[in-house]
Amino acid sequence: MPKRLNEETLADLPPAVERPRYDRRAVTAGIVHLGVGAFHRAHQAVYVDEILAEDPGWGIVAASLRSPDTYDALAPQDGLYTLSVRSGEGEALRVIGSVQRVIVAPDAVEDLLRVMADRRTRIVSLTVTEKGYCHDPATGTLNESHPDVRHDLQNPHLPRSAPGFILEALRRRRIARVAPFTVLSCDNLPSNGRTVKRVLTRFAELCDPTFGRFVADEVSCPSTMVDRIVPATSDEDRRRIREALGVTDAWPVVTERFTQWIIEDRFPQGRPAWENAGAEFVSDVEPYEHMKLRLLNGSHSTLAYLGYLSGYETVADTMADPAFERLIGGLMNDEVTPTLHMPAGADLNAYKRALIERFKNPALRHRTWQIAMDGSQKLPQRLLGTVRDRLRQNAPISRLALGVAAWMRYVTGIDERGAPIDVRDPMAARLRETADRAGGSPERLATELLALREIFGDDLPGDSRFTGPVGMALARLYAQGAKRTVAEWA
Numbered sequence: 001m002p003k004r005l006n007e008e009t010l011a012d013l014p015p016a017v018e019r020p021r022y023d024r025r026a027v028t029a030g031i032v033h034l035g036v037g038a039f040h041r042a043h044q045a046v047y048v049d050e051i052l053a054e055d056p057g058w059g060i061v062a063a064s065l066r067s068p069d070t071y072d073a074l075a076p077q078d079g080l081y082t083l084s085v086r087s088g089e090g091e092a093l094r095v096i097g098s099v100q101r102v103i104v105a106p107d108a109v110e111d112l113l114r115v116m117a118d119r120r121t122r123i124v125s126l127t128v129t130e131k132g133y134c135h136d137p138a139t140g141t142l143n144e145s146h147p148d149v150r151h152d153l154q155n156p157h158l159p160r161s162a163p164g165f166i167l168e169a170l171r172r173r174r175i176a177r178v179a180p181f182t183v184l185s186c187d188n189l190p191s192n193g194r195t196v197k198r199v200l201t202r203f204a205e206l207c208d209p210t211f212g213r214f215v216a217d218e219v220s221c222p223s224t225m226v227d228r229i230v231p232a233t234s235d236e237d238r239r240r241i242r243e244a245l246g247v248t249d250a251w252p253v254v255t256e257r258f259t260q261w262i263i264e265d266r267f268p269q270g271r272p273a274w275e276n277a278g279a280e281f282v283s284d285v286e287p288y289e290h291m292k293l294r295l296l297n298g299s300h301s302t303l304a305y306l307g308y309l310s311g312y313e314t315v316a317d318t319m320a321d322p323a324f325e326r327l328i329g330g331l332m333n334d335e336v337t338p339t340l341h342m343p344a345g346a347d348l349n350a351y352k353r354a355l356i357e358r359f360k361n362p363a364l365r366h367r368t369w370q371i372a373m374d375g376s377q378k379l380p381q382r383l384l385g386t387v388r389d390r391l392r393q394n395a396p397i398s399r400l401a402l403g404v405a406a407w408m409r410y411v412t413g414i415d416e417r418g419a420p421i422d423v424r425d426p427m428a429a430r431l432r433e434t435a436d437r438a439g440g441s442p443e444r445l446a447t448e449l450l451a452l453r454e455i456f457g458d459d460l461p462g463d464s465r466f467t468g469p470v471g472m473a474l475a476r477l478y479a480q481g482a483k484r485t486v487a488e489w490a
Contacts, residue, residue, distance in 0.1 A: 002242055005249045007078045010095065013245055017082075020097035022052045024078075027059040029100055030272075032116050032181075034162050035128035036062035036070050036102055042083060042230040042255040044125060044186055048098040050277035058272040061115050063103045065128065065162060071102040073251035082241050082252035086363035093244055105165065109158055116169035117176070122269035124169070125184040126196070128162045130377035131426045133189065133199055137380040138457040140195045142202040153206055163196075163203050167215070171207075174214060182267045183221045188297055190381050191286060193223030193264060222264035223285040227292050229358060230255045231366035256364055258354065262288040287342050290385075294336045296355055298382040298403070299328050303359070304371035305406035309416055309482035314367055319360045321483075326490035329356065331399040339389040373424040375407050376431065376455050384460065391465055401469035402489055408449050408470075409477045411435065416481050427454075442475045 003009050010019055031048065033040055040062070048058055064070050074081060079099040085092045103112045116124060130137060134146040142163075143149060152164030159165045170180050183200065185192040200219065205212030233254055241252045261274065265281040275281055282288070300315070306327075307318030318324050332352050342348055358364075383403050390397045411428075412435035413421050425431060434452070438445035450461040450470070460466045476485045 002246060002248045005077050005080055005082065005095070005245065005247045007080070009247045010080065013095065013247070016093070017245060018092075018094035020049065020052070020095065022056060022097075024097050024100075027052055027056045027098075027100060028120060029061045029115065029118075030058040030120060031060045031123045031125060032112075032121050033060050033062045034065060034105075034124065034126045034165065035132060036064050036099070037127055038233060038253045039226075039228070039230045040125075040127045040186070041081060041096065041099070042253045043226055043228045043259060043261070044127070045096055045098045046083060046259070047261060047274050047277045047279055048272060049096045051272050051274065052098060054276070055272060057120075058098075059100045060098050061101055061103065061121075062099050063105050063112050063165075065105045065132070065160075065165075068104045068107070070251065071104045074099065074102050077250065082245065082249045084237065084241055084252055084254045085257055086254055087257055087361060088363060091240075091244075091363070093241065106160075112165065113159075113169055113172065116165065116181070117172040117178070119173075119176075119178045121181055123182045123184055123267070123271065124166060125186055126162055127186050129187060129374060130189060130381070131374055132162050132187070133185075133196065134161050134163055135195065135199050136454055137377050138454050140190065140198060142199045144202075144206070149203065152203075156207060163199055166200060167204055167207065167211075170204075170215065170219065171211065174211075179269055180219045182269060182271070183219060184224065184263075185221065186224050186226045188226075188293060188378070188381060190289065190293065190385060191223055192289070193221040193285075197221040220266045220268050222266040223289065224264065225260070225262040225285050225288040225292050227260040227296060228255055228258060229361075229364060229366060231364055232370050234365065254364070256358055256361060258358055260292075284343075287340070287346070291340055291342060291346070291348065291351065293381055294339065294386045295332055295352060297378070298336060298386060298400075299331060299355065299359070300371050301375065301378060301382045302331060302399070302403035302406065303328065304368045305375075305403065305410045306482045306486055308368040308372055308421075309406060309409060309477070310486065311483070312368060314365050315359050315371070316362045316364065316366070318368060319356075321486075323483075323487040323490045325356065325360075327399060327402075327486055328359070330490065331403075335390060335395075335397060335399050336386055338393065338395065339386050369422070372410060374426065375411065376425050376427040376452075379404065379407060379455055380457075384456065387460070387466060391463060394465075397466065397469055398473075399489070401466070402473040402485070404470050405446075405473035405477055406482065408445060408474055409482070411449075412438075412445070427452075442478045443471060446471045446474050
């Protein structure tokens with residue numbers, strides 16, 4: 001059986017495998033990252049890896065807020081893992097060394113808080129997905145009835161949630177007269193910096209009004225836009241990479257060549273020179289955020305629901321169907337692009353062309369089922385913001401409505417062949433109860449789901465310009481199935 005990837009075996013890797021170009025023993029932690037999933041390890045951790053040779057003070061202590069799986073994989077590997085960049089031209093392998101260690105938060109609450117409160121920690125970054133912010137996706141405000149919020153308010157020294165950990169660490173730093181760290185959200189939230197600031201400020205106010213004012217006045221939360229497609233790692237990926245390395249990597253990450261990181265430059269305690277690794281610092285992230293959320297993520301979700309219902313396993317499989325490529329091209333060009341307002345020099349047409357090629361990349365097996373997860377949290381950002389802008393323009397929303405209707409059909413939990421769908425969503429039980437009440441009626445299903453204000457707010461359910469097209473699209477999906485509907489819609 002091959003040896004494990006770690007510091008000892010690093011020197012034995014084949015010459016074609018890139019490895020850290022710095023002395024890991026000289027690296028100290030300047031960043032604590034909450035949510036050490038595949039995306040972080042294929043994106044932010046790679047940018048950090050690029051700059052550690054010139055500035056070794058920005059190593060990462062990564063924390064999992066729920067599962068020990070990443071710790072179990074990376075701890076025996078000294079935090080090392082393989083980045084696989086795949087395209088139609090082949091695969092490039094690189095070992096990333098920026099993660100110094102991994103903490104499993106539920107098992108080591110005090111350890112994580114101690115590192116976050118350490119004055120050497122100047123940035124706390126997050127990829128906890130939309131649901132990890134304990135907020136109301138429709139309004140962007142703290143969900144004060146969330147069970148983790150209630151727990152953390154009653155037990156601030158034993159937090160469970162990402163906001164709870166951040167606030168307890170900030171409280172300790174304040175007592176010790178240590179300047180607050182910068183909170184850097186790297187999740188797909190609209191105005192993610194302002195959203196996390198709003199959530200943290202309200203959470204802190206509920207703890208203590210004085211603490212709330214401190215967070216509002218002193219804690220910097222820059223906005224960001226992140227872009228890289230990172231499918232879930234498969235057993236086949238592990239086998240292929242093991243054969244190429246000659247050692248076992250328990251959890252490599254697979255991604256595409258394309259990567260983008262736009263960051264609002266507000267870091268009072270300093271920051272890495274990420275611009276030297278290709279990141280772009282700007283004064284206003286919002287135009288880029290809208291571009292990515294609406295063009296990439298909105299298209300991805302539309303492809304995921306319709307593709308899954310049509311029987312396609314991956315995005316590339318779905319995009320190999322010419323009708324889906326036409327649908328997504330029309331969605332991008334006719335319905336999304338008119339809502340975007342980009343700064344001079346931004347090439348939207350080039351970005352859209354690149355997206356189509358990225359979606360069609362056969363080397364990335366990005367499963368439609370994976371992208372379909374947590375739709376109740378994603379829909380407001382990925383599709384409904386565009387819908388609202390289109391309605392303000394009194395413009396048609398037929399393709400956007402089809403994407404929303406496909407989500408409605410998907411969350412019933414039963415596919416077109418009568419087989420169960422494994423719906424992964426914080427609201428899965430409620431969505432299934434809603435679907436059961438509809439009794440197979442598309443009209444009733446649309447009415448019941450549109451009543452969920454956490455998703456659709458108070459405005460859209462009462463606007464016939466939205467409910468009409470969604471209801472019509474859902475009826476069509478039930479009557480003739482997703483594949484035929486797309487063929488006709490496109």
